[in-house]
Amino acid sequence: MSDATGALVLVATPIGNLGDLSPRAADVVAAEDTRRTRALLTHAGIPAGGRLRAVHAHNEREGAVWIVDAVRAGRRVAYVTDAGMPGISDPGSRLVRACLDADLAVEVVPGPSAVLTALALSGFPTDRFVFEGFLPRRGVARRRRVDALVGETRTVVLFEAPGRVVATVTELRGACGPLREVAIARELTKVFEEVWRGSLDAAVAHLSEREPRGEHVLVLAPAPPRPEASDEEVDAHVASALAEGLSARDAAARVARDLDVPRRRTYDAAVRLARARRERG
Secondary structure (H helix, E strand, O other): OOOOOOEEEEEOEOOOOHHHOOOOOOOEEEEOOHHHHHHHHHHOOOOOOOOEEEOOOOOHHHHHHHHHHHHHOOOEEEEEOOOEOOOOOOOOHHHHHHHHHOOOOEEEEOOOOHHHHHHHHHOOOOOOEEEEEEOOOOHHHHHHHHHHHHOOOOEEEEEEOOOOHHHHHHHHHHHHOOOOEEEEEEOOOOOOOEEEEEEHHHHHHHHHOOOOOOOEEEEEOOOOOOOOOOHHHHHHHHHHHHHOOOOHHHHHHHHHHHHOOOHHHHHHHHHHHHHHHHHOO
């Protein structure tokens, strides 16, 4: 048993290379898949004994109850998922919230991250990025998420399963345009690690040439800056907004937001066009 104060300890596990494990003392090991975790512990020379408990997406709520009880009793409970950091597109966040709500300690053993590994390898800007995780599989929720990426000015990191990666990249090409750059990483930290870089158009062809294997990380380059709207474009949008019955002020606000131009510019156009409409009768 450990002498340390009770805590939930999130332990990042290898995403490929088993040598990347950073163990820390624990009384109980809760795992997304006890079979995979037992093999990992064996590789690291850590006896599993009777300390392994299964906590996965289907029983996380119930698992949180006994983890809180164990930590409150002074035990150190390590939580590991199949690969990478628990809680990042994996179970774990509910356990953290339950312990924090109970005013119990939560620690993290940092380690491998597919998100940061792929981001660093992509060659795209890393100062600002957004992690989208797995996109919804279908429907309105998926369309909205994809549409939001069209004008995203930060680098975007997504996860995708091998059976859906071609469809996802094809959909991104249709929404973001064929020339938007993307990096596709697979088998990260493993012997056959591969990072492919190119346009979305070329990416569809690349993926279609082979049977995708392994989890994929897609890193989408930031959207190029939007060219400044011309006076004609501003006038056309403002005129359309006024025709809908909007006031000059509301029309100016909407067009300024939609075209990303100064509101003073759109307001001047709205006042001018509204006056011209009145003069025409």
